Amino acid sequence: MLTDSKQLIWITGGGTGIGRATALAFAALGHRVVVSGRRLEPLQAVCDKARQQGLGDTLGTLAFDVTDSTDTQRAFEELCCREGVPDLVMLSAGNHQPMPARELSVEACRALMEVNYFGILNVLEVVLPAMRKRGLGTLALVSSVAGYRGLPTAGAYGGSKAAVINLAESLACELNGTGIDLRLINPGFVRTPLTDRNEFEMPCLIEPEEAAEAIIKGLKGSGFEICFPTRFAMIMKLMRLLPYRLYFSLIKRKTGL
Template sequence: MLKDSKQLIWITGGGTGIGRATALAFAAQGHRVVVSGRREEPLQAVSDSVREQGLSGSLGILAFDVTDTADAQGAFETLCRREGVPDLVMLSAGNHQPMPVSELSVDSCRALMEVNYFGILNVLEAVLPAMRERGQGTLALVSSVAGYRGLPTAGAYGGSKAAVINLAESLACELNGTGIDLRLINPGFVRTPLTDRNDFEMPCLIEPEEAAEAIIKGLRGRGFEICFPTGFAMIMKLMRLLPYRLYFSLIKRKTGL
């Protein structure tokens, strides 16, 4: 659980989008934040924003590639040497690529799985032993409501996010009572460089700052899942309950596919 006392927070995918907005929101609350991503330039821009805005917290940068197991382990060891074991790790590094059936590609699916799913596992493998030894910590895994059910053109992306949801549920069962608080974050449509790739009107689209506010509010509570925006997330949850015949019919009417 996120506490009012100042904590050490590590955010992967912190250079853009939801990760960036949440990092700045944490820094505004006085926390010590470290953001990670593959490229140093966007990470440095986030750090510069903290100084320019005069935020009360601090924000450091640590560049590495989440798809590289050894790089993830090395980054965690570096973080521990510099700052200590983080109190909260938010795993928000991700990628998105629409894949209509006419462009079905194993390579596209594999590339998204490497970032969205195995990228989370690489960091978890590094972080979990230290948190278990200490007996406390919060892990926040960012998935998507797209992982609830199969959606048109989202076979690659949605499949990777469904895997993250399943992983989070499985780990939460085993970590219950260990002092490690595992959370699942399922956003709807958030305006980011990734959603800019969509060529359709995105319902209930929100800004990254709104997503950050919802995430921080959720982390202060006790619920396992943090999903937003509320209305759209509830619709997606209800769609999981529909039998296939009704679900496919509804999707066809709404999308024309």
Template sequence: MTLYRANPKHGVAWITGGSSGIGRALAKDLASKGYAVAVSALADDPIDTLIVETAQMPGHVKSFPCDVTDETGMAGTAAAIEKDMGPIVLAVFNAGNYIATPGEHLVVRDFRRSFDVNYFGIVNGLVPVVEHMRVRGRGHVVLVGSVTAYSGWPTTAAYGGTKAAINILAESLKYDFDKMNIRVQVMNPGFVDTPLTEKNTLPMPGLMPVHRASRRMVRGIEKGGFEVTFPYRISWPLKLLGLLPRPICRWVIGITTGWRARPLNFDRKLPGAADQPSDQAS
């Protein structure tokens, strides 16, 4: 049996973190493909302009505000989408934040907040959505990771840790999801020009415009396999780098990021540390 792949004729696409960045661009692209798109973001991140921009497209967008860290709220949002718009056939769990974690300024709440949004923000939506899909006998879920999952990078102890966990989550669930005719994909983009990457203090080779990243994701949803990663000129070298002995890998990363020459700074935090507001958009 061919594993199910979402089709706009079958139902609704739900995107979390859809008020800006990749989520917003993806909502527009899916609406242009004919999807009815349910977009979730924090209540103070309105998507009114997105609704206007997609009004003449084959599909349409509707807002379902929710905090992805609210387990009960996410379950209620999934139920509300199903009741108001129809069955969720495609769920893209995209909401995320980036909080820099330099080794000399570790703060427990930065790690907790990162996992609450990036990892449990997926789990809180995945659990109720998959139950609906299991009953119907088909579904398609997309978990948004990052190339930072491939190896440790400076300041990404929290962020990269969540993205590595997302990849393992997807790999582990695939065994049983395949049996339930639920396709699971993990998207591992490189650096994309979004409000989230503006917090990044590291060099960002191959920085992609958000519209190009969104189109790659749509192509992956329509035709891609388990993992979709882009751009290749960045993601594949990073994959190969991760296969090297760890001391060599860390040496290369330290040189290419300039981190080996960076002095420790005990007097101030880097941009994106705990005093930086958190995001729920990627």
């Protein structure tokens, strides 16, 4: 759980989008934040932004590739030596690539799974033992409402996010009572470089700062799932309950596919 006292927070995918906005919001609350990503330049830009906002040196950087288990291990060891075991780890590194059925590609699916799913597992593999040993910590896994049900052109992306949802549910069952607080974050459409790739009108589109506000509010609470924006998330949840015949009919009517 996110507390008012100063915590050490590690964010993967912290150089852009939701991760960036949430890192700055955490720092504004007085927490020490370390942002990670493959490239140092975007991470440094987040730190520069924090200083411009009068937050001093509340943000630090740690560049590594979540798809590389060896590099992930190296990064975690460096973080622990430099800052200590983090109190909260937010796993928001991700990628998105629309994939229509006519362009079905195993390579595209595998690439998204490497980042969106196995990237999370690589970090969990090194963080979980340290948190279990300490008996305390918060893990926030960022998935998407796209993982609730199959959507047109989102077979690769939605499949990877569905896997994260299943993983989070499974781990939450086992970690209950261990002192490790596992949370699932399911955003709807948030304006980021990834969603800019979509060629359709995105309903209930929100800004990264609004997403950060929702995430922080959720982490201060006790609920397992943090989903937003509320109206769109509720619509997606209701769609999970529809039988296939009604669901496919609705999707065809709404998308024209």
